[in-house]
Amino acid sequence: MRIDALTTPALLVEASGLEANLRTMSDALPERRLRPHVKAHKCTALARRQAALGHHAFTCATIAEMEGMARAGLGEDLLLANEVVDASRLGALAREGTRVTLAVDSPATVDVAARAGVPEVLIDVNVGLPRCGCRPEDAGRLADRARASGLTVRGVMGYEGHVVGLEDRATREQMLEESMALLGRAHDDVGGAVVSAGGTGTYDLNGWATEIQAGSYALMDTAYAKLGLPFVQALSVLATVVSVSERWSVADCGLKALGMDHGNPTVADSDVWFCSDEHLTFAPAHRVRVGDRVRVLPAHVDPTVAYHRYLYLVDGDDVLDRWDVDLRGW
Amino acid sequence: MRIDALTTPALLVEASGLEANLRTMSDALPERRLRPHVKAHKCTALARRQAALGHHAFTCATIAEMEGMARAGLGEDLLLANEVVDASRLGALAREGTRVTLAVDSPATVDVAARAGVPEVLIDVNVGLPRCGCRPEDAGRLADRARASGLTVRGVMGYEGHVVGLEDRATREQMLEESMALLGRAHDDVGGAVVSAGGTGTYDLNGWATEIQAGSYALMDTAYAKLGLPFVQALSVLATVVSVSERWSVADCGLKALGMDHGNPTVADSDVWFCSDEHLTFAPAHRVRVGDRVRVLPAHVDPTVAYHRYLYLVDGDDVLDRWDVDLRGW
Structure with a gap:
């Protein structure tokens, strides 16, 4: 897959x-x-x-x-x-x-x-x-x-x-x-x-x-990435570009898919403007098209993971496995 | 109940x-x-x-x-x-x-x-x-x-x-x-x-x-409450005080129970200091005790609700019903 x-x-x-x-x-x-x-x-x-x-x-x-x-x-x-x-x-x-x-x-x-x-x-x-x-x-x-x-x-x-x-x-x-x-x-x-x-x-x-x-x-997350530790950012949220206009684009990843207490997530070669419930408004350096996929790097791992039912283990664009986020709730 | x-x-x-x-x-x-x-x-x-x-x-x-x-x-x-x-x-x-x-x-x-x-x-x-x-x-x-x-x-x-x-x-x-x-x-x-x-x-x-x-x-949430609309804040997160020290107290409600993009939640008669994954550190005006319950008012309703499996419909301290938050996920 x-x-x-x-x-x-x-x-x-x-x-x-x-x-x-x-x-x-x-x-x-x-x-x-x-x-x-x-x-x-x-x-x-x-x-x-x-x-x-x-x-x-x-x-x-x-x-x-x-x-x-x-x-x-x-x-x-x-x-x-x-x-x-x-x-x-x-x-x-x-x-x-x-x-x-x-x-x-x-x-x-x-x-x-x-x-x-x-x-x-x-x-x-x-x-x-x-x-x-x-x-x-x-x-x-x-x-x-x-x-x-x-x-x-x-x-x-x-x-x-x-x-x-x-x-x-x-x-x-x-x-x-x-x-x-x-x-x-x-x-x-x-x-x-x-x-x-x-x-x-x-x-x-x-x-x-x-x-x-x-x-x-x-x-890992972007907050810990600033510390220069020998760990790489393995987690991202895959999102789909759903709307493109002249100055910004919009992907389908927002406040219900990201822990926001450490601030906005990061998208490579892009300036992230803000998140709404189900949207990320960002200005990519290179024009994207509707249907493109982007990887969004969360600022804080823990509250991000807690929003999701599954973790997909991937090797680049190949999905290797689907793991349940089975320890959610109280 | x-x-x-x-x-x-x-x-x-x-x-x-x-x-x-x-x-x-x-x-x-x-x-x-x-x-x-x-x-x-x-x-x-x-x-x-x-x-x-x-x-x-x-x-x-x-x-x-x-x-x-x-x-x-x-x-x-x-x-x-x-x-x-x-x-x-x-x-x-x-x-x-x-x-x-x-x-x-x-x-x-x-x-x-x-x-x-x-x-x-x-x-x-x-x-x-x-x-x-x-x-x-x-x-x-x-x-x-x-x-x-x-x-x-x-x-x-x-x-x-x-x-x-x-x-x-x-x-x-x-x-x-x-x-x-x-x-x-x-x-x-x-x-x-x-x-x-x-x-x-x-x-x-x-x-x-x-x-x-x-x-x-x-x-409703505390962000919309500032607008002077004729709607009351019906939503809160019930939390339990788990630790009390001289200057602050801690309740079991944190970043995985609250949408944080609009900032900290509010607790009546208290100064909210910060949230951690499963904790709220706050300074109550009146001393609380371990085991006390507090109601935490979220700053933003939508990403708060999305963390929870159930909504409890209550009349004061009586639970009237339990509703599934059944529209979560994608």
Whole structure:
């Protein structure tokens, strides 16, 4: 099958780029040094490729991702790197034989885990990003409470989300060190074998963590492309030109096919003007015709993938496979 | 069932607000004066409510929306207000008895319609928004070509998308008049009974169009709320507070539950800081607790709805019904 036959917009993954990205990361962070984050691709077929390279522990962002990974036989060691207030579905997963670890950052979320029968937790520590995570000085006390509730505390996690996207590498390095000093202090109080942190932007800098939660590296986007990392942009959205006028053209790929929080997508040799619900208005350097196909490079991989039902694995214009984006929803 | 039992994030539609919006619009634009746009809600159960108020002609943005509406028995008069380069699925719909009208704006798209057996078209005219639509002076020639190809030309359409969101009503009115002058000129050349245009922001100003393609009015968002229209914000995303710290709190509703092209969502009595994939970081005026529910008001309704599988119709904290968002995808 050729990509010409696909209904557009369609999410394409260039097989050679994906394989190169997976191998580059595996070489840098073999086996348990990497805990791939599935939120970036939401696709168990892709996770299976990561597992085939030796990574059998995964990171998830939602309960639905945990359930989907378990259903796909990839439940050897799943971390939900988020707090939840109802862990009953996770308790059920654990009882069915999946290894379930849950992030906790408050007495309330510790109690949620204990009540639901989630056996293992990580103490989630705030390392500078204004989001979840307890204060470093509270981590030990929280671990004590967890252990007193019968939970196994595997260690700590702390996501330096305010650092991973910084374009200047030296700044990234310095701020990472500060973040990991906070996480280290918490780890001293908490104990346990696991220090989970990191992302695609810090994968080769974060020597403090025992495991890196990178996800975007597999598919990449234009935001991460600015960092000069050794990963190629394997993801694009195939669109069809439906209208051509003198100064601009229009393709059938818009706000319902692209995560827009990082801004407009990119089209090669073109100036992207704006997106509407089902349209991309752009000015191509070379005139296009109605019916032409263009590849649109998303600015942010994760919310883009979440709009699509399928990922098409391609080799240039040949479609090799169709993968379900089966970890969507909640 | 109470909303406390819903898995979050969950898309809520306040029944009283929805009903008020539908009635207000129906009173202003009865029956065929309104051709509701389904792209804003992507939900045939909601479209059925619009039909019950006398609107039996609908506007769609995708072929999948056309097919879904036909399948739901709402195919009395469906307009695809977009150009396509493969209309074979629309031809099939027409042969099965659905009334299918397709927008065309070029010789190529006229030929697409004719070849596929789509019986009726509207000449799509550019009225100022840099998107689809032919030049007004080309509309007559295009209509001739369509008729010569055996197509019935029902009239013209022209979407004043650059006008509908302008906050100043006088400016909106003036620019609308300019746009509709262009459409009127095209209509003189094209003929036909239909002049299709308009949106929620111009529904009560556009006296030139024979039918208004409004969609957002049913659910509304914070962008349209700035215009002082008589429609209430019926749509929200229910989220759960999962983490509380001194200066901010975090709810489980993020970039995969919200269209972000119009910026951050709004939470009552709160300052929204930013969204991550599955998180909303916000500073509430009054302290919240882990487990509390908050209602998040999206900035843009259409790309928000497209992320969700269900709409929950609610009356305050009571869940009245669950509607499939069954018109998603392509």
